[in-house]
Structure formats: structure tokens, C-alpha cells
Amino acid sequence: MTQLTILRYPDPRLHTVARPVVQFNAPLRELAGAMFQTMYEAEGIGLAATQVDVHEQLLVIDVSEAHDQPMVLINPEIVWSSPETRTGDEGCLSVPGIYDGVERSLAVKVEAFDLDGKRRVIEAEGMLAVCIQHEMDHLKGKVFVEYLSPLKRNRIKTKLIKQLKEEARDAVA
Ligand code: NI
Numbered sequence: 001m002t003q004l005t006i007l008r009y010p011d012p013r014l015h016t017v018a019r020p021v022v023q024f025n026a027p028l029r030e031l032a033g034a035m036f037q038t039m040y041e042a043e044g045i046g047l048a049a050t051q052v053d054v055h056e057q058l059l060v061i062d063v064s065e066a067h068d069q070p071m072v073l074i075n076p077e078i079v080w081s082s083p084e085t086r087t088g089d090e091g092c093l094s095v096p097g098i099y100d101g102v103e104r105s106l107a108v109k110v111e112a113f114d115l116d117g118k119r120r121v122i123e124a125e126g127m128l129a130v131c132i133q134h135e136m137d138h139l140k141g142k143v144f145v146e147y148l149s150p151l152k153r154n155r156i157k158t159k160l161i162k163q164l165k166e167e168a169r170d171a172v173a
Helices: 026-041 126-139 150-172
Strands: 046-048 058-061 071-081 085-090 100-105 107-113 119-125
Touching (some): 026 058, 046 126, 071 119, 107 126
Antiparallel strands (some): 046 058, 058 071, 085 100
8 A cells, every 4th residue: 555645735736627537447446545545644534636646536535433434436426415505614634734614515415436437326414515525626626725715815825835845944954
């Protein structure tokens, strides 16, 4: 298993729009496995392929505490979303240390393929619904901070660029 590097905002590669997966093969399985490992290691509940610089429509999710409910969603499509919304704090492995409110549908119905190429329907609500919407945004090249005001977004950008510079300096020191 490989540990993958997670791209960090404002890396422009995070704005790449992912292509649909066309081949359900061993490399795809390996990618999903490595993404789970990377996500669990980073204590995240979701990770989109975009975040590890692979621009294919694949995401992994596990919202359980025990890490025993892994889900792989390939070429996901939201076929229904509840008109009721809720604004809750979100974070992102590509935006470390930043949490802010984003308005999302309370429930969604999603069609996606699994690793065997089987089409599945997932009905999600609560944290899983939020997570699916957040990760699907990544596949479209969208990071959650883009829902925030330009002022907040710029503050976050400045903070993260400073953080990256400090880390680079610490690495050579
Ligand atoms: Ni994210």
C-alpha cells in the first residue's frame, strides 16, 4: 500500500475537472486502496481522487468511527437532493486547520459505480450526505472555501501559503 500526497489549497491542480472512469481494473482498485490508507492516516472521512492529483471521478468515504464502513463511489451523479438544507462546519484534508460553514442539502440520492463496475443507488442523509456533496465538488474542481466570502477565502489563502512556506523552511533547516 502506498501513502499518497494530498494536494493543498490553493494548489491550482485542485481545480481540475475529473474525467469519468472507463476501466474498472486492478490499477483502479489499487488507487482506491491507497486512497483509503491515505484518508485514514490523515484522519479524514472522505477523499476525492482530485486531491491526490488523479483526475478521474473516484472518491472514497468512511464516516464511521471504527473505519468499518468504507464506500467507493465512481462516476457519481446526484439524482435527487432534498430542498431542505443545513449550514454546518466543514473541513477538508486539502485545507488543513480550516473549518467553516457551508450550506448543503440534508439528504441526497446518488447513483455511482462500485469497483466491480456495478451501478449502485445510495440514499444518504446527515454527515454522509454532506460528505458526498463535498467530495463530489472536488471532482468538479471545487474546494469548499469557494462557498465562503472572497474576504474569508483570501484570508485562508494567505494563511495556508504562509504555512506552506514555514514548513518548507523547517524542512531545510
Ligand atoms: Ni475536501
